[in-house]
Amino acid sequence: MTTKNTTDTVTESTLFISSDNLLNTWLGHRRLTRRVIEAFPEDKLFNYSIGGMRTFSEMMKEIIDIGGPGIRGIATDNWENTGSLDKHTLNPEDSTKEGLLRLLDEGTAEIMEYWPQISEERFQEMTTVFGQYEGQVFSSILYFIDNEIHHRAQGTVYLRGLGIEPPAFWNRD
Secondary structure, eight states: OEEEOTTOOEEEOOOSSOHHHHHHHHHHHHHHHHHHHHHSOHHHHHHOOSTTOOOHHHHHHHHHHHHHHHHHHHHHTOOTTSOOSSOOOOOGGGOSHHHHHHHHHHHHHHHHHHGGGSOTTGGGSEEEETTTEEEEHHHHHHHHHHHHHHHHHHHHHHHHHTTOOOOOTTOOO
């Protein structure tokens, strides 16, 4: 990547992480998130919470609403039909563990479909994701990943509260 500083000197810099490596890191997190969902008993996924927090299914619906639609919006610069960050509800037909896993998998497929359309230069551009949050593309993507990790960690606390050993956080294979 070439950049100019304020004295018009051209400086070469190397990327901290390639686009492909960032995607593969996120996909590893998605695989782990899937295993956390799978570890939940069906009923506890939709009705168990600790300390007034949302159920894990509600948290996962947020992840589903952000990931695929967010990358599609970034890739196309079209935020129509990408939903909103304001509410995350499940349709009755998706209100099963199987339905939640299917939605997560569909979101992962959408990420993989649209990711190659994001140019290296696009990562540095400003955007307003979901029509609400302005920032550089890379920072928005990092937010999508961080948000998934945060809610998955809440899910692991729920699993421990249920007496279930959660999947190892470091195993993203």
